[in-house]
Amino acid sequence: QVQLVESGGGLVQPGGSLTLSCVTSGSGVSSGVMFGVMAWYRQAPGKQRELVARISSGGTKNYADSVEGRFTISMDNRKNTATLQMDNLQLGDTAVYYCAGSRRRYPSLRIPASAYDYWGQGTQVTVSS
Numbered sequence: 413q414v415q416l417v418e419s420g421g422g423l424v425q426p427g428g429s430l431t432l433s434c435v436t437s438g439s440g441v442s443s444g445v446m447f448g449v450m451a452w453y454r455q456a457p458g459k460q461r462e463l464v465a466r467i468s469s470g471g472t473k474n475y476a477d478s479v480e481g482r483f484t485i486s487m488d489n490r491k492n493t494a495t496l497q498m499d500n501l502q503l504g505d506t507a508v509y510y511c512a513g514s515r516r517r518y519p520s521l522r523i524p525a526s527a528y529d530y531w532g533q534g535t536q537v538t539v540s541s
Contacts, residue, residue: 413438413439413440414436414437414438414440414441414446414530415436415437415438415530415532416434416435416436416511416512416513416530416531416532417434417435417436417437417532417533418432418433418434418509418510418511418532418533418534418535419432419433419435419535420432420433420535421509421535421536421537421538422536422537422538423538423540424501424537424538424539424540425539425540425541426501426502426503426539426540426541427500427501428501428539429497429498429499429500429501430498430501430537431495431496431497431498432452432495432496432498432509432511432535432537433493433494433495434450434452434493434494434495434496434511434513434532435491435492435493436491436492436493436513436530441492445469445489445490445492446492446513446515447469447487447489447492447513447514447515448468448469448514448515448516448517448518449466449467449468449469449513449514449516449517449518449521449523449527449528450466450467450485450487450494450511450512450513450514451463451464451465451466451467451485451494451511451512451513451514451528452464452465452466452485452494452496452509452510452511452512453509453510453512453525454505454507454508454509454510454537455507455508455510455534456504456506456507456508459507461510461525462476463476463525464476464479464483464485464496464509465479465483465484465485465496466485466521467485467486467487467494467521468517468518468521469487469489469517471487472521473485473521474521474522478504479498479505482498482499482500482501483496483497483498483499484496484497484499485497492513494511494513496509498537501537501539502539503539503540504539505537505539506537506538506539506540507536507537508534508535508536508537509534509535509536509537510531510532510533510534511531511532512525512528512530512531512532513528513529513530514527514528514529515529516529
């Protein structure tokens with residue numbers, strides 16, 4: 413089995429920063445590159461889950477318009493981990509953040525949420541003054 417575990421969430425004031433981490437664990441973890449794509453999604457109360465950022469094992473990235481320029485996604489292929497650096501956080505960033513991983517590689521990063529093989533349990537990010 414493979415599990416994705418997120419950490420780093422918390423309470424922060426507007427304008428503050430947080431760093432979310434996603435690590436891979438379980439008996440199914442291999443020593444090589446496991447994921448062709450890793451991503452961060454979020455879901456705010458009463459809203460649908462939305463993509464925040466995604467990255468390929470080759471380093472290609474894209475971001476939701478709402479976080480472009482404020483968030484940075486990175487991926488460590490050797491450790492099969494992903495990080496989301498969030499700066500200048502705003503009230504609208506409050507949500508549960510989920511890490512996702514796909515074992516396949518795609519010619520384009522624009523894959524649906526259903527393409528991801530693994531999801532974490534989520535970590536709460538609250539932006540409040």
